[in-house]
Amino acid sequence: MTQTAHPELEGLGNYQYGWADSDAAGAVAQRGLSEDVVRGISTLKNEPEWMLDLRLKGLKLFDRKPMPSWGADLSGIDFDNIKYFVRSTEKQATSWEELPPDIKNTYDKLGIPEAEKQRLVAGVAAQYESEVVYHQIREDLEAQGVIFLDTDTGLKEHPELFKEYFGSVIPVGDNKFASLNTAVWSGGSFIYVPKGVKVDIPLQAYFRINTENMGQFERTLIIVDEDAYVHYVEGCTAPIYKSDSLHSAVVEIIVKKGARCRYTTIQNWSNNVYNLVTKRATCEAGATMEWIDGNIGSKVTMKYPAVYLMGEHAKGETLSVAFAGEGQHQDAGSKMVHNAPYTSSSIVSKSVARGGGRTSYRGLVEVAPGSHHSKSTVRCDALLVDTISRSDTYPYVDVREDDVAMGHEATVSKVSDDQLFYLMSRGMAEDEAMAMIVRGFIEPIARELPMEYALELNRLIELQMEGAVG
């Protein structure tokens, strides 16, 4: 690694489609999905009976449900050629030093130890091969009663919370991929923030896919109790492989009265990953949910973080940025469901397509009868930097209440020659100028990110823009 001001970012720049550790995963599960696989996963994890039943129900519903009749082309997924569970050979480590060298090496490239050193992250739950191997919570968090565990451990230690909340926001039969996740989920984060506790540093987790053709089906459950606050940060990276792999996560968040939760994610899966994720939060009265969603990598992403506004004065917000390069389709957006009076929501989406990539904004704002005085605004901006890329906007609004204010606006523009000329006449190279314009375009979202993530996002944009001109 060369000497730079931000060595951790150097690592991020290089990992783009870099390395793959040797396939040392322990009990390599068979390819394809069957009842045996599901039972096997449950047995390996020593799960309670009710979880196994839920998994089997998920399997049944997955088989029965059709593929979505809208959205991206998913015909490239071969469900029969995916490993649904891969167990890491190592047990959960309690400190950084205990991690095996190749895993440590991977994380070095991801920049985790640096982040840790800077104490910018509160705890790191790094997911490696479907199972969390490294997990640390700072002691003061524990003292406050905050629970931050991987989901498997969470289920073991807090079964009562799981029985109450698991699958309560996203039911097992919500959609084909949520059913699949329920059947084979493994790993993910579990967070519980007690009443009134404000976690003032972001909690962070890294996920990685690292076995060819393995699916990553993490399951995250976050409960923010009354008047509490938490910011959870999730990042995804994956090295490139020969054939297509599948990532299908489910994230459930419960934001109780007056609480606030912010969920930040930037996915940078390699360009052969199908990223089909269901993310949903419920907000009680006066609660706020904020999704900050960056989609840079993957072959196909279909992801629409949702907020169900269930109590008066609840508020939902999504900031979404998508970048599609060659061969990529980012079908992202957001869903806001107003189910109570005086609720408000806002969606801001920015997308950039280049090199024949395709970005689609797909959103839904629903106002149920009785949700009077609700407000919603949706704003989508798309930037096209060449003539072969594609940008779509599919907003949907369903208003069943008269006393609401609803707005949607979208613009699609290209990088103008004037802008380029201006910057180049000041001595910038064309691709530098282009990257600067793109960074300026997404700036309103980048500035909402934690500092190290904003830097990472900018670096990723630069990488994506390399060779965009000429």
Next chain:
Amino acid sequence: MTASETLVATGNRAHSHGPGSPVPLQARNERPTSYDVADFAVPNGREEEWRFTPVKALKALFADEAGTETPKIDASGPDGVVFETVAADSLKVGKPQDRSAAVAWNHAAEALAVRIPVEAELIEPVHVNVASLGARGFSHLIVDAGRHSRATVIIDHTGAGELGSNVEIVAGDGAELRVVSIQQADHESIHLAQHDALVGRDAKLHHVVVTLGGKVVRIATNVRYAGPGGDAELLGVYFAESGQHHENRLFVDHEATHCKSNVLYKGALAGDNARSVWIGDVLIRAAAEGTDTFELNRNLVLTDGARADSVPNLEIETGEIEGAGHASATGRFDDEQLFYLQARGIPEDAARRLVVSGFFNDIIGKIGVPEVAEHLHEVIEEKLARAAELSASAKAVIGQ
């Protein structure tokens, strides 16, 4: 148990994705069109293009049978315009995109063609009245404006019954054509229509859809360009009252370079189960460099129990465009405006009417046909008076 046994036991998928999982359409132009009714199944309301529409009420217009009557069509116009009766499939600028359009295409006995000769400039508008006589019928109109001609054609739909219609519109190179389609049949009538327009090189088309009457009125308007420099202005006004369903579906397909499209639809809703649907699709194909497009839909919900759906969709396959955007908004009128007027001594009732007229005024001004504008003002006033009565009686009930 092996994996394959499990598959059989749970009645599972034979292949990886399970049965009946086709790849979703990836662009609007991939949606099938056909002249053959058999190519479209009878809609059940779950299809993307029918999911907002009360399909149960439309059975008569889905049946592949001849009409029980022929609507009465009267046409008149200034010197120069030519009326002809031609075969329905003589032009084929349009191609049915759903079951009802295909049925209408095949069962309209013949088409009335309104021809504006080359370079003719008609000052007075051409009038075509399509009157349904209380039963089930089909109509087919062709409006063909020769190159460099100028004309206004007003198509007025009146009467009662179930009407399926196709309208084909051609604006020749350099022509300026204004087509106004008014739907004001009685409150029990049903009208499903497809309009297909082809805009020539440097031609300008103003297409106006005014929907005031009818239980279910659904107008699908498709616009294509035959050459560069075409300009289409697509305007719509609707006012749905209790029990009325007004639906507008637009598709602007930009395939030629340097063409413009500007869509503006405004609607008001008053009364229980008043319903409006607006779907605006714009596709800019890779070849359509220099395209400039904007779509705008505004809905004003005046009473409880009304519902407005508004879906603007934009698909863009090239970055070499002038500009593209859309906006849609649904809401109650601004209470502050109401307050402002009331503070100046205008009674609430009159203030409300002023606010609503203000909402419609700009679009009515753009229609560019004085007689239509006048008529619209009148009908909107009537509808507002009815809405005011409704809310007054509702208040009276609450007051008791």
